[in-house]
Amino acid sequence: NAGVTQTPKFRVLKTGQSMTLLCAQDMNHEYMYWYRQDPGMGLRLIHYSVGEGTTAKGEVPDGYNVSRLKKQNFLLGLESAAPSQTSVYFCASRLGPGTGNQPQHFGDGTRLSIL
């Protein structure tokens, strides 16, 4: 089973460029999440989605946009990349409503460097 797949795995951008990170899950999960991981900061929630067509802001949403046009895909966009967005980005998914007692499944991460 593929689980949660993130593409690309690694990318280098110049300041001001835009890009989209793709997260795909094949487990029919309702909930999907985008996190960033920085040294000493743990996992910080950027945006999340509780179902197809719905998105919500997390802890650190500024500079990012997301879309959930299909249930299996959750896209994270950087409109105008800044060096402060250099980070490792993780996507995760969970079954859905009433499943706080079920674990989240994580992708392998995307390492993004902004020069």
Next chain:
Amino acid sequence: ILNVEQSPQSLHVQEGDSTNFTCSFPSSNFYALHWYRWETAKSPEALFVMTLNGDEKKKGRISATLNTKEGYSYLYIKGSQPEDSATYLCAAVYNQGGKLIFGQGTELSVKP
């Protein structure tokens, strides 16, 4: 703002030592506590999810306990091995479908 705290931030032990670390969380409206193991350059992997006060779960040499009244969970590793070296994350959930609130993790290093 809900704050989940883990201690210590890092831990260095010798192979064979037993160790434990703590996850503290606000107990009001608590629903579930998750533990994840996160190896460098890999994705976090679920270890345990606990919901009931007094819950105790075990997987091999790793076990965890939960106290929902006072808001803490302990993770124990018996006879640490170098392959146990990883960051251990806990996360609390505050309603059935709520977001996970992650702690900053405890980084464990086990030297042979």
